[in-house]
Amino acid sequence: MLTVRDLMTEELFTVTPTTTLREAAEAMSEEHVSGLPVVEDGEAVGVITATDILSFAADAPGVEIDRGRSSGLDQVPEGRQWEEGAEMPSDTYFTGRWEEEQTFSFGEMLPDTERPEWNVLEENHVAEVMTRSLHTVSADEGVQEAARSMLKSRVHRLLVVEDGHLLGVISTTDVMEAVAEKGIGG
Numbered sequence: 376m377l378t379v380r381d382l383m384t385e386e387l388f389t390v391t392p393t394t395t396l397r398e399a400a401e402a403m404s405e406e407h408v409s410g411l412p413v414v415e416d417g418e419a420v421g422v423i424t425a426t427d428i429l430s431f432a433a434d435a436p437g438v439e440i441d442r443g444r445s446s447g448l449d450q451v452p453e454g455r456q457w458e459e460g461a462e463m464p465s466d467t468y469f470t471g472r473w474e475e476e477q478t479f480s481f482g483e484m485l486p487d488t489e490r491p492e493w494n495v496l497e498e499n500h501v502a503e504v505m506t507r508s509l510h511t512v513s514a515d516e517g518v519q520e521a522a523r524s525m526l527k528s529r530v531h532r533l534l535v536v537e538d539g540h541l542l543g544v545i546s547t548t549d550v551m552e553a554v555a556e557k558g559i560g561g
Contacts, residue, residue, distance in 0.1 A: 379521050380514040382553050383535045383543035389414040390423060392502035396431065399423050399501050410532055412541055413505050419534050419541045421505035428496070431504045435495045511536040512545065522550050 389412045390399050402411060403425055410424035512521050512533040521533055525547055532546040 377518045377553065377557070378514065379512055379516045379518060379533075379535055379545050382518060382549045383514065383545045384549065385543040387412060387541070387544060389541075390501050391415055392420065392500060392505070394501045395497050396428050396499050396501065396504065397496035400425070400428050400496060412534055412544060413501055414541060418539060419509060419511075419536065421501075421507045421509065422532070422534070423501045423505045424531075427504045427506065431499065432495060509534055509536075513537065514542055518545075518550060518553060521545055522547075525550070 388402055388406045388408070390402060392413055392415055394402075394413075399411060403409065409426075410422055412419050413421040413423055510524065510528045510530045510533050512524060512535055514535050514537055525531065525533060532544050534541060535543040535545055
């Protein structure tokens with residue numbers, strides 16, 4: 376019988392509850408994984424997933440920002456209004472406005488990237504969004520039973536724990552690869 380131990384990933388990248396969300400997202404990207412175990416004092420205390428981070432970022436309230444000086448390009452000039460059927464105004468107005476505006480720096484129009492609305496992932500931590508309920512499995516459990524547990528719990532990974540210590544992770548991808556490569560099933 377194929378066991379969880381046969382398929383689990385043992386070399387884990389983990390984060391702590393105090394890891395920033397940006398660091399966690401970067402780690403997931405670098406490791407090509409969609410979730411990471413959260414470990415504190417050698418013990419698994421949760422899981423953080425890409426979905427957790429995306430949901431947090433999507434729900435984060437926007438912060439009103441001051442875009443600095445207006446370029447004036449959005450202001451309608453006073454003067455003669457164009458009337459339907461009349462000759463279109465020349466493009467000298469637009470050319471003139473462009474030349475007037477060449478005195479400002481494009482950088483002035485960009486928001487300050489050090490403000491909270493740009494650093495929501497750097498200013499919040501894994502502990503704020505991680506899933507605290509752990510779905511675990513024993514390393515000696517059969518793969519089929521682990522797959523059933525993932526289906527029942529509607530999760531994509533199980534933490535492999537023995538005597539309270541995190542040994543590894545088994546994911547739906549690990550199970551699918553075993554089915555495809557080893558022909559297990561039934």
